[in-house]
Structures are given as structure tokens and as C-alpha cells.
Amino acid sequence: MPAVVRQTLAEADVVVVLNARFGQMATHAYTLFGAGPLSLPTGQTIVHVHASDAEFGKVVDADLTVHAGPNRMAAALAEVEVEGHARWTRWCADRRAAFLDTLDYPPQLGDLDMGDVVAWLRENLPDDVIVTAGAGNFSVWADKFLLYGERARLLASQNGTMGYGLPAAVAAKLVEPDRTVVCFAGDGDLQMNLQELGTGLQEDARPIVLVVDNGSYGTIRMHQELHHPGRVVGTDIVNPDFVAIAGAYGMHAEQVLATADFGPAFDRALASSTGALLHLVVATDQLTPRLTVEQARRTDG
Secondary structure, rough: OHHHHHHHHOOOOOEEEOOOOOOOOOOOOOOOOOOOOOOOOOOOOEEEOOOOOOOOOOOOOEHHHHHHHHOHHHHHHOOOOOOOOOHHHHHHHHHHHHHHHHHOOOOOOOOHHHHHHHHHHHHOOOOOEEEEOOOOHHHHHHHHHHOOOOOEEEOOOOOOOOOHHHHHHHHHHHHHOOOOEEEEEEEEHHHHOOOOOHHHHHOOHHHHHHEEEEOEHHHHHHHHHOOOOOOOOOOOOOOOOOHHHHHHHOOOEEEOOOOOHHHHHHHHHHHHHOEEEEEEEEEOEEEEEOEEEHHHHHOOO
16 A cells, blocks of 8 residues: 555545455555554544445444445445535546556566556456456456446455465356356466366356466565565476466467457457467566566665
């Protein structure tokens, strides 16, 4: 969480948390909202809105809890008369513009630019797409850089559960066989549950799997580079032939090495009746969309 965002949240009189959990990221390592022993009492009013009432009181004792999904709650809030409505409308427009600015990204290292790939997906995915993602730095592309309308769904992992994306995608395809299901998986992440391609074969639940392959356990590598620059231990991965494996499970499969090749490859994947796996080879030294190994080594740990 950027320092300016943390400061803004810390100083807010009222905080409305809409369908988010009070986990490590949302509380800035449990230092906000009275979420842990390092939190300072702020006198804030906390409103927690969530689709599952089991989330209430787990970490933060909110002043008001509302058991509702985000779409219904947002629609209800839109109908509320707000004092100073014009100022509120301007503020909302400014916040929306600021959010859209965060979709910008620097050019990525290597021949395949995941920023351009995800920008293409934003324009071309069906409105009712279901996206799943496992755990790792690669998942920020699905979690942050795709836009989800009212009909779309994101099934993302909690607590760093590597391998979640593929079985979640198979399950989603079983429940919604007529909808497009796209799984984002890292190379290390996918190998946690690669055998679930067999479940997809057996049950005829065939998603599109995007394997973002940087030849590394990228999140761990990032921490190594930030705290012990150049001292890389146990994070390099020698991968199998993902295309051959997917082919053995009867899926359409291709390797994609260049940005310009992604769109046509995805169209072929979408047209396939067997599901598909696209093996996207990206640069190892691109740790996150906005951090390279070179930049990390210049950062004080």
C-alpha cells in the first residue's frame, strides 16, 4: 500500500469497506482500523459491507455491518441523497479518473508485454467472463489490470494459495459451461495442481489457461532482490513443456513468445471446443508490472 494511500485511510473519519476482507493488505500489515496490536486508536467509524456475514468481526469490529453483495450495495448507495451532492459527484469523478490512471504501466521487459496482453483482454473478453487466478506476482494482472463489469466474475485466491486458479477454473466451467472461463496461472503456481487438467478432461470442463511463465518463483525472487540484492536462492524453475502436457490432456495448446501473437492465439483458444492452454513466456527480470530486478537492486531493503 503506497504511503499516501495509507495516510489517507488513517485520517478518514468514515471508512466504508465494500466486499473486502480485513486481511494483511487491506490493513497495511494490521496497522490500520484497530486490526492488530500495532494499530493506533483513531476514533474512525468503520462500515463493513460483505456478501458473507462470516467475515464480520474476524479482524476488525466494525461500527456497522451490512450483509450485501457489492453490486446490490453499490446500486443502493447510488440512490442515496447526499448533502453537498455536486461536491460528492465531483469527488467520485476524480476518484474514478485516479483509478483509471492506475491502469497505466511502463513497457515490460522482453518480447511479450503482459501489460499489452491484458489491455487486449480488457477490450475483447466477453462481458460475462469468469476469471480465476492463483497466487504470485503474475496474479496482479488479473486482480488489478482487468476491469470487471456487473456480469463478470473474479475468483481469486486468499492467503497465497498457489495452485488455486486451475481447479477454480474447472469448477467454474462445471457450474457455468456456456460462459468463457479464463485462468491466470504462473509457471510455479500451475504445477501445484497441474493434474487438475485431468479433471477438466474427465468432466468436459475445459477453461482457457494462460500460463505466465517467467521461469521463477517470482514473488519470492522479488523479496530476495529487495532485501538481499543478487543473492538468489532456490527460486529458479526448470519447467516442463506445458504445450505438450496440455496436448496430452486433449487441449488446444500454443506457446506465445511475442505480444503481437497473443490476440490471434487467444481467438483460436476461444474457438476451440477442447479448452486451451496458452504458454506465455515473459522476462524473468520483470518482477512486477512496475518493478524490475535492476530497480529492486537499487532499492534499500
